[in-house]
Amino acid sequence: MKILELIRLAFSRLRTGRLRAALTMLGVIIGVASVVALVGVGQGTTANITERLANLGTNLLTISAAGANGGASSTLTTADADALRAIDGVAGVAPETQTQATVGADGETTTTSIIGTSADYATVRAYDLWQGTFLTDTAVEQDLRVAVLGATTADDLGLDATSIGSEITIGGLPFRLIGILQPKGGAGFADPDDQVMVPIGIVHKYFVAGDGVRTIGVSVADESQMDAVQAEITSVLRTRHELAAANDDDFSIFDQAQLLETASSISGTLTMLLGGIASISLIVGGIGIMNIMLVSVRERTREIGIRKAVGARRRDILAQFLIEALTLSGLGGLIGIVLGLTVSGLIARLGGITFAFSPTTLAVAFLFSLAVGVVFGVWPARQAARLDPISALRYE
Amino acid sequence: MEAPEPIISLRGISRTYDMGHVTVPALREVDLDVHRGEFLAIVGPSGSGKSTMMNIVGCLDRPTEGTYRLAGTPVEELDDDGLARVRSRTIGFVFQSYNLLPRTTALENVATPLLYQGVSRAERTRRATEALERLGLGDRVTHEPSELSGGQQQRVAVARALVTDPALILADEPTGNLDQASGHEVLELLRELNRAGSTIVLITHDTEVAASAGRQVHIRDGRLSA
DSSP states (O other), rough: OOOOHHHHHHHHHHHHHHHHHHHHHHHHHHHHHHHHHHHHHHHHHHHHHHHHHHHHHSSSSEEESSSSSSSSSOOHHHHHHHTTTTTTTTEEEEEEEEEEEEEEEEEEEEEEEEEEEEETTTHHTOEEEEEEEOHHHHHHHHOOEEEEOHHHHHTTTTTTTTTTOOOEEHHHHHHEEEEEEEEOOSSSSSSSSSEEEHHHHHHHIIIIIIOOOOOEEESSSSSGGHHHHHHHHHHHHHTTOOOOOOOOOOOEEEEEHHHHHHHHHHHHHHHHHHHHHHHHHHHHHHHHHHHHHHHHHHHHHHHHHHHHTTTTOOHHHHHHHHHHHHHHHHHHHHHHHHHHHHHHHHHHHHHOOOOOOHHHHHHHHHHHHHHHHHHHHHHHHHHHOOOOOOOOHOOO | OOEEEEEEEEEEEEEEEEETTEEEEEEEEEEEEOTOOOOEEEOTTEEEEEEEEHHHHTSSOOOOOEEETTTEOOTTTOOOOHHHHHHHHHHHHHHOOOOOOSSOOOHHHHHHHHHTTTOOOOHHHHHHHHHHTTTTTTTTOOOGGGGOOOHHHHHHHHHHTTOOOEEEEESSTTTSSOOOOHHHHHHHHHHHHHHOOOOEEEEOOHHHHTTTEEEEEEEETTTTEE
């Protein structure tokens, strides 16, 4: 007997008991919908984290001083940063020394982070320029009083494209505004668009004593060189800091890629967990199908007897009931996918949560619902197939 | 000229039921031949072994002992699926309680045996319609059993028995649930089919009904007598 015939038979059966079929499918529908929605949340979160971290700059090594926030006590200096430029595979080096100061322009003021850095900062931290120019090597070498504003800061001060070249004050000192950055969106901890970038020498001269830096950002030309460059930085810095073999590093190197990996593995685990919880409801839905199929086999004992009398073999009956269970679970799966997509679309619109759906997820959810149909349908179907035709025909 | 092989040939058929610690014999060493084109009635009161006889002849059950050849096939050794195949190809059943599939149209009911023969949908519809028309139910094809009278339901059941063009039609108390007029009609129908060449075995407790048949055998306490 052909599968198509059995599917046709199953559908005509479902039509005669619409309410029961709908209620039976409900379990699977809810199960699949929650799998689809929750895995969607998980994958959306993963994609979100990955994107945000990529915003921070990839191929980025961040060297932090063990200890203070820059200044005299820091173990890292601008000279260290200069030494790192010579390492093979290093594409850019941006030392950072940070302070807080009040920035003013045309009567507007705001208090924000002042970052003293080099011309490589934009490359290393993956900023794009919106207007004007970024800090130039010349400006950094000559400690010119020039400043580049983050998008938020510029907005706070009411500055726009026409303001390039005008004068602003930082901590009471006059600076020339030479550029405004494009916004890149929050990375979760602090607004990366609310800051002011000036040549590092200026910060050391007027705001933070000494030549210490808080961090040095190093961008590596090629991802494959990350480990080699990291090792070379360690060796250069240890030599410069005259550390004996027994001493620990007085700095730490932080690999952006590692953070990415950790973050996406955490959210991957989260996704699995959410999917797993949702699958439980799918299994409960499967039990619902089994329950109804067992009832159905009992109710239709006579039908089974008749079919056997007129020539149905065991496998014909087995296939009929299995296909019926599969039709219930498969149809439930399809409806569940549509429902899951709809619900998560609504939540995304109302709640601002990011969802991501891959065709693979949807296919797996559907196959899973079919598997539920097989697993929970096979036993009732076997019960039906094994009925003795004589007693089945007499069954009232 | 050698006599043609009988379509049904029972030799020394016994069937006992195992009821825990006692065994109950329902048929005892039954011998029976039915020839092609015959209309035979097996008559007996309830408890005589009639139903067991019908189950064995209808290949719904296997004898405990003895040999049974149906249309040349030894069936006593077949497994369940083998019996199903024999039923599908060789036997058309008519039951006392019609045994039509509920919530299923007359057409689909009649077409069901063909489904299990692997006949295509178009062909099934054609042959089922033909069988229903032959029994005067051409205007009832889309009716479900609940929309038909008892006599009409039994005629649908006869159509279902006919549709595979079986070597044997096995009717088990086909008039038992019908009023006299409808019962008469069904018996007349069976006689007609017999005249047209079908071999029919009718099982009944009613001697009047049995009188429609060309030959009668009586069953009592699991034994046959002419």
